[in-house]
Each structure stands twice: as structure tokens, then as C-alpha cells.
Amino acid sequence: MMQNPAPALAPGSGGATTISLAPGRFAAAGRSITCPHCENDVFVPGIMPLEPAGIRLVGVNPRGRQSVLLMCADCTRLLWFGQMPQRVGDAMIRHGQRGVEDVGHRKSVGGLWDQMGKLQFEFLLEQGLKPHHYLLDIACGSLRAGVHFIPYLEPGHYLGLEKEQKLIDAGLQHELPEALRQCKRPQLVVSDSFEFEKFGQKADYALAQSLFSHLPPSLIDDCLTKLRPHMAEGGAFYATFFESAVSRDVPERVHDHQRCEYTQAQMLDFGRRNGWEAQYIGNWNHPRGQVMVRYSPVPV
Template sequence: MKYFFIRLIRKINPFAFLYPEGDKGIEAVGHREYIGGNWDEIGALQFNFLVSKGLKPESFLLDIACGSLRLGVKAIPYLEAGHYLGIEKEPGLVKAGLEQEMDPVVKAEKAPRIIISDSFEFARLEQKADFAMAQSLFSHLPPDMINHCFKNLHACLVDGGAFYATYFEVTTARKNPDKPHDHGYFAYTKQEMLAFGEDNGYSAEYIGEWNHPRDQRVVEYRKV
């Protein structure tokens, strides 16, 4: 099976709609800014958080919306060969991450497995994950797409596998946009975020604050 050695994302941005999604937007602002900047800070935050939750070199990690490899450049050298799994809808981000952020020797030795997909086709990776991470993905998606992510992921996690997802939290449910947007703003209540997991076959534990620079909160979901 051929893999593209290949994330998506951003934060509240008053200029969100001043440049397009996809390759033109990536070219306009660069692969680091397109996914929200804070490259080293958020990459290290994710990696250290996962290690604190039990990520080991022998673990299989699924980076959902892996983009230009902000987490990948930390996780790929740490994990055993072939144990980093990524999925991303924008090939331009993946290309930039692989060519501009990854050491070519490390890339060859660690053989990350990454696919291009805009519909959460995790099964194409042909490997169940011990851990999955979606950092800021749900801050750009409407509820139907979040549910689709949870449903597709369930079969691709090991029993008891952990999925960590971040989001912008509000105290009262709001009407989010109907369509996803890489630089749009979507926010959910704690109760809504717990329900996404519980309604799709996961136990859900609210973690909340985890030192995210834009105050995104995090929830742990476990496959049951």
C-alpha cells in the first residue's frame, strides 16, 4: 500500500477569511502560520502531554489533521519505525512538513505513514492506534463532522485506546457554522464535548486546562 509521507488547523483570527483554504492559503501565509502558528510551543505541548499520558516508543500514534507535522516532528523521531500514523486533507501542508521540517534521515528511518483524506478514512492506514490526537481540529468543524470522526475512529483504536481532542469552550451552547472552515471559529460546551464521545462508544473524561496558548481545553476519550 502506498503512503504519502505526510494536520490542519488554527485559532480565532480576525483575518480568517482574508485568504483562501488549501494550497493558495498555505502559499499566502506559510505552512506554520496556516495551522495557527505557535509552532514549537504547541508541538512540544502536544508531545509532552502524550508522553505524560503513557505514550511510549512502541506505541502507535494517530495524528488526526496532522498538517505540516507540528506534532510529527516531535513524535516521529521518538516512536519506532512506522508507528506514527497521520491523516490530513491538505497535501500542500504535508509536503511542506516533510520537505521543510523533517530531517530526511529521520524520515527515511522512521517511515511515518500518512494519508491524504478529507473524510476520516482511518481504516486506510491498516493499523490500530494506541493513542490518537486531534489538536484544534474540532475548533473548525460542525457537529456532524465531529460525530463522523468519532464513529470512524472507534474501529481504528485498540480496546481501551485513548483519544485526546481539544476545543474552544463556551458555557452556553452556540450556533456554530454549518460548514467546516480551516480558519473559522467553532466552540462547544463541556457537556457537548463529553456527549460526542459517549454517544459514539467511548468513555469521556474532562481534563480541561492543559496550558494551551489559546486556552483550548482537552478531553480524554477511551474506547469501550
């Protein structure tokens, strides 16, 4: 993660003004700023003299006029402004319900609404998902993928589990047309402790998109242990994660927006020690670089 740099001085009309160069969320002319390339909304600010000579990414030229740039913290695209945009939030979205309230049900699950929804849908179709299968969408959020799976699957065959009631409510209210909901009857459970037994139905396919990328090892173990008895024979569970080349310390504290990275070996081991065969799939075109692992229940 980026460290917060020390504040820098930006000259105003009457002298120097202190601004923070810490990463954050910004607005200009009353509109929040998002990256036109990747839709991320966290930027690292910098100051730059307008003179073409002596361009510096971060610095002060007390004699000259300045422009401000924001570098996208995700894809590094640079955006230019004539004045410092207003800082409207910290870099990290707040955990849980407060984060949903702060940034809304689309952004709090990562933005890229259409792209990430379709990507998950097309991926599982390639893996053989058919309308008669039961799909368990673990940490389904505000139905970013659900809006594609629910119309495709037979009525009652979409099982969504999510810990934030507000996300489920927003998904049903704003993303899924009422007629579709009535006709397809998705089964939705709000739970933060992987209570898969509440569905009363085994899953042929399960998906955890961008869940293990934010969980400590103890909760990944918990999810895999509890899921194992609720998978149909021959079923498959696909999970995404941020891959690291070396094993890293992951804090046991839980925060929806912390980035947790694991090695390939760690991800395979999570499965094997909880009753699963594990297979590394790797790249599946995730725009932020999460890779995929497949877990198959070991027959008992």
C-alpha cells in the same frame, strides 16, 4: 468575532484620507507584522493623536499629527507605528490549500511552531505514550507535533492523517530531515473524510489538536464514529476544543479557520453517542485557551 467597524478618516498632508479600521493582516517596511507576544498576525487598527492630551484609541484630530496603533486580535498587545502600515490581507486566512499558499505551512496551522509542537509531545508523554505505541495524529497538518513524535516512536508507529496534501508535502520537505524520514518511516495519509482504514493499523493513542475547534457537529460525529473501530483496546483519543459556557450555534459550513465553540456537555455527548467514554480534562496550557477532552473506546 469582532465586527468590522466603519471606516475612519485619517488626515494626510493634503486633507482627509479614508482608511479601514477592519481587522486584517499588515506589513510595514516590506515585512509582515506579527505580534511579538503571541505570534498572531491579525490586528485591529486604530488612530491616535500624538499629543498626550486627548488620547483616543480610534478617532481623528484634523489639526494634529497622528500615530497608528495595531491591536493584536488575539492577545490585545498594542504595536505603534508613525504611519499606517500596509494592509496585506483579510483577517481570516483562506480555507484549504489557498490559505496554505497565502501564509505558508507554519502559519496556516496556527503558528507558534515550537511551542505547540512541544506542548503536544509533552502532553502525550505525560499520558503514558511510549515508543512502542502507535500514535494517530488526526489532522497532523505540516507535522508541527510530528517532528517531535516521529523521532521518539518506533519506525512506522507515527500515523498522520491530513486533508491538505500541501501541508504534508511542506512538513516532509522543510521540517523533517530526510534521514529521519527514511529511518522512522512515518505513515501519512491524505484524506478529508477520516479514512483511518488506510493505515491498516489500530492506534494506541490518537490526538486531534485544533481540529474540533474548527469543525461543525456533523464532522465531529463522523470522526468519532469512523475512529472507534481503529482504536486498540484500552486506547485513548485526546481532542482539543474551544470551550463555551453556553451552547452556541455552529454553522454547518466548513472553514479551516472558523472558530467553533462547544460546551463541556456537548463534547462529552459527541463521544458517548459514538461509542466512547468521555472525560473532560480541561486546561493543558494551550496558549490560545483550547481545552482537552479524552475519549476511551467503550468495549464491544
